[in-house]
Amino acid sequence: MQSFDRLVDIMARLRGPGGCPWDRAQDHQSLRPYLLEECAEVLDALDAADMDALADELGDLLLQIVFHAQLAAESGAFDLAEVCTRIGDKLIRRHPHVFAAHAPVDGPEAVVDLWQQIKREERGGAARSSALDGTPRALPALARAQDLQERAARVGFDWPDQTGRLAKLAEELAELSAAAESGDQAAIDEEFGDILIGLVNAARGLGVDAEASLRAANAKLERRFRACEALAGGAEAFAQLDLSAKDALWDRVKAGERA
Numbered sequence: 001m002q003s004f005d006r007l008v009d010i011m012a013r014l015r016g017p018g019g020c021p022w023d024r025a026q027d028h029q030s031l032r033p034y035l036l037e038e039c040a041e042v043l044d045a046l047d048a049a050d051m052d053a054l055a056d057e058l059g060d061l062l063l064q065i066v067f068h069a070q071l072a073a074e075s076g077a078f079d080l081a082e083v084c085t086r087i088g089d090k091l092i093r094r095h096p097h098v099f100a101a102h103a104p105v106d107g108p109e110a111v112v113d114l115w116q117q118i119k120r121e122e123r124g125g126a127a128r129s130s131a132l133d134g135t136p137r138a139l140p141a142l143a144r145a146q147d148l149q150e151r152a153a154r155v156g157f158d159w160p161d162q163t164g165r166l167a168k169l170a171e172e173l174a175e176l177s178a179a180a181e182s183g184d185q186a187a188i189d190e191e192f193g194d195i196l197i198g199l200v201n202a203a204r205g206l207g208v209d210a211e212a213s214l215r216a217a218n219a220k221l222e223r224r225f226r227a228c229e230a231l232a233g234g235a236e237a238f239a240q241l242d243l244s245a246k247d248a249l250w251d252r253v254k255a256g257e258r259a
Helices: 002-015 021-025 032-047 051-075 080-093 108-122 141-154 162-182 185-205 210-232 235-240 243-258
Strands: none
Touching (some): 002 051, 032 051, 032 210, 051 080, 141 185, 162 185, 185 210, 210 235, 210 243
């Protein structure tokens, strides 16, 4: 694809002799924050259902992939062609129901089961040391908590129904209250973490993506707060209001959204 080859050539020139000093100074570790930022901006575009922004942000994310592959090629580790070959081979290998003589699969859940089976076979059939292996440590905390719990649930470590999850959450709330009364900050921190785990567990039982739910709630908070500032005549004017006036504006914004 000509446009893709053009991007690869541009990155090679930026990194090459006479290229850009900033690009030439980067390494895999220095690029980490940019990779994270571009992933977040893709999610923002998806949340906004903004296809024009999504096209831009996917390009920025693709740049990070090309950049890391260029760095690896320079060190002799691998190149972009190998990256593409590996993912292409993996997709074909893990979709035998499409690319090979495999019995048809019955629905998306069966595809997931087949994918996991093939992954085990790729490891030579060797079991992992833990059912929790494979969860990226760099995932956002809520997303990682949900992934850990889903992996645990696959081997039967789960409440049989939502009643148990909610009862456990109530128990953790009581423990946080007791810790707060004691004034023990270490205990407060620990119990608060347990509550977050409990909330994620409850989210799982309700079919809620905890990370996406919190992201949507953050967006709602920001939208309503900015609307309050606008109604007050600006951020500075809003900051000068007393709490009752701020609450009144907040209620007004909420009512307007529900109208």
